[in-house]
Amino acid sequence: MGTLSYTTAVSLDGYIADANGDFQWAAPSAEIFRVHVDRMNAVSAEILGRRTYELMRYWESEPDDESWTADEREFAQRWSALDRIVASSTMASDDVGSPSVRLVPVLTLSAIEDVVRAAPGEVEIFGPTTASAAIRAGLVTDIRFFVVPVVIGGGLRALPDDARLNLRLQETRPFANGTVYLHYRTEATGRP
Structure with missing residues (x-):
């Protein structure tokens, strides 16, 4: 049985994208990207919206110009x-580019629990909108934030407004560019 985790880059004021949807301020340095590559060792499945x-499809095929670094190639392979x-109600099965991708029209909490139960390792739920119900329900056991030293003043929040979590x-880990990695484990909140 696996565990469910949520990992994201986040501004100091708690957002993953600004009010215009821009998240380029969170682009990882080479040092941080290497951490993401290493982190993939524990991950056996990803749940995404x-x-x-569509954003991560970039990693499904290497560019023809061989511009990727060794770390980028390794990340893409992993x-x-x-x-x-x-999870998408608008995509068709023809829209996914790999046999290791399964399309579900609705992502229920029981479906998430089934994926985690069947996983041999960590299941990462990717994106705050996709992760919000699982966070609220207490299904996420590990939260990993790469806190970027920028305040963006609004946009897409990393955590749902109504989430209540006890974290340990x-x-x-600090990085040379001022980003700080924080790994928290959730504790029971007393909710049923």
């Missing part, structure tokens, strides 16, 4: 090997 899946569950710090 349509927009995040990403492509993962089971990916894409597991790890911190």
Whole structure:
């Protein structure tokens, strides 16, 4: 049985994208990107929404100009090997580019629990909109934030406004560019 985690870059004021949807301020340095590559060792499946899946399709085929670094190639190989569950009511099965991608029209909490139960390792739920119901329900056991030293003043929040979580710090790590990695484990909140 696996565990469910949520990992994202986040501004100091708690957003993953600004009011215009821009998240370029969160682009990882080479040092941070290497952490993401290493982190993929524990991940066996990804749950994502349509927009995040479309963004991450970039990693499904290497550019012809060989412009990727060794770390980017390694990340792409690890990403492509993962089971990916894409939640979208607007995509058709023809829209997914890999046999390791499963399309589900509605992502229920029981479907998330089934994926986690069947996983041999960590299941990462990717994107705050896709993750919000699982966070609220207490299904997410690990939250990993790469806190970027920028305040953007509004946009897409990293956590749902009505989430109530008790967290226990597991790890911190500062990076040369001022970003700080925070890994928290959730504790029971007393909710049924």
